[in-house]
Amino acid sequence: MSTHWEDRAACAGTxxxxxxxxxxxxxxxxxxxxxxxxxxxxxxxxPVRTDCLAAELIRPLSEQHGIRGGLTPRARERLLARWRAAGLVPEHCPPEDVDLVRRLLTESDLVPATRYCPGS
Incomplete structure (x- = not known):
């Protein structure tokens, strides 16, 4: 049995x-x-939404595409901007620490709820 998070994703096989x-x-x-x-x-x-989103958020914005972890690229950009404004992640580069990003996703009040919002 594989333990890689992508194999347990709801989207696997879609x-x-x-x-x-x-x-x-x-x-x-x-x-x-x-x-x-x-x-x-x-x-x-x-079940692995946080892992998916964290993996995408540590990539440069120019390399982020599609819906990942329930957020569009634009929504992820806004999330990173809020984290940067709060001093939680580096200002001019993607966060490198996936564990930090995972913690921010689970503990931060700066993370939006997972639901579709028109214009996201």
């Missing part, structure tokens, strides 16, 4: 397009909203 969008055409906004809502519904029930 189509990548749900999380990252289509590659071959510009998605209409209503389709994007539906896709984001559906993806975040998966994330809300995921």
């Amino acid at each position: 189509m990548l397009e749900l999380w990252f969008g289509p590659e071959d055409y510009d998605e209409p906004k209503d389709q994007t909203r539906w896709r984001h809502r559906r993806a975040t519904e998966f994330c809300a029930t995921c």
